[in-house]
Amino acid sequence: MFSLIISIVSIALVVALAAATMYYGGDALSQGRSSADATAYVTAAQQIGGAAVMHITTQPANPASVADLVTSNNLSGVPNVKSRVEGTNDWVLVDAVAGTSPRMITINLAGTPASNQKLCDQINKNAGATGMNATTGVIAALGTLPYACVAGATGTDPQVFQFKF
Numbered sequence: 001m002f003s004l005i006i007s008i009v010s011i012a013l014v015v016a017l018a019a020a021t022m023y024y025g026g027d028a029l030s031q032g033r034s035s036a037d038a039t040a041y042v043t044a045a046q047q048i049g050g051a052a053v054m055h056i057t058t059q060p061a062n063p064a065s066v067a068d069l070v071t072s073n074n075l076s077g078v079p080n081v082k083s084r085v086e087g088t089n090d091w092v093l094v095d096a097v098a099g100t101s102p103r104m105i106t107i108n109l110a111g112t113p114a115s116n117q118k119l120c121d122q123i124n125k126n127a128g129a130t131g132m133n134a135t136t137g138v139i140a141a142l143g144t145l146p147y148a149c150v151a152g153a154t155g156t157d158p159q160v161f162q163f164k165f
Contacts, residue, residue, distance in 0.1 A: 049165030
């Protein structure tokens with residue numbers, strides 16, 4: 001009888017501990033996921049940017065696409081992140097326009113503007129853009145930031161991650 005009471009009390013304590021962890025740790029767990037996803041975008045863009053710079057220094061022409069970096073053996077494969085369409089990587093190399101925009105790597109985020117808000121806020125926070133709102137930012141308006149998450153072309157398009165290289 002005594003072991004039955006001890007078992008019931010221990011089960012109740014485990015349930016209470018699990019409930020407390022979910023209640024108090026829920027924000028920390030979701031914040032960690034946003035931070036990890038933001039880091040994945042930056043790391044993937046750094047890999048592509050490094051491969052593009054290597055391609056530019058060894059080839060006579062700029063790479064036209066990320067696929068060109070793979071075929072020229074400057075990149076072993078296209079880095080995989082949550083892109084707009086599942087199963088595809090929509091990384092785009094954007095040439096610099098004198099006086100207008102720097103050379104960039106862009107990708108449309110998966111989901112909707114509302115579902116991407118935490119991720120975009122984390123990306124912009126990591127980049128040092130504490131006041132930048134990813135729903136009103138303008139494409140190619142990075143300024144001095146190395147990367148940012150900005151609004152899509154229309155209010156219903158998902159945000160765009162941009163990285164200067």
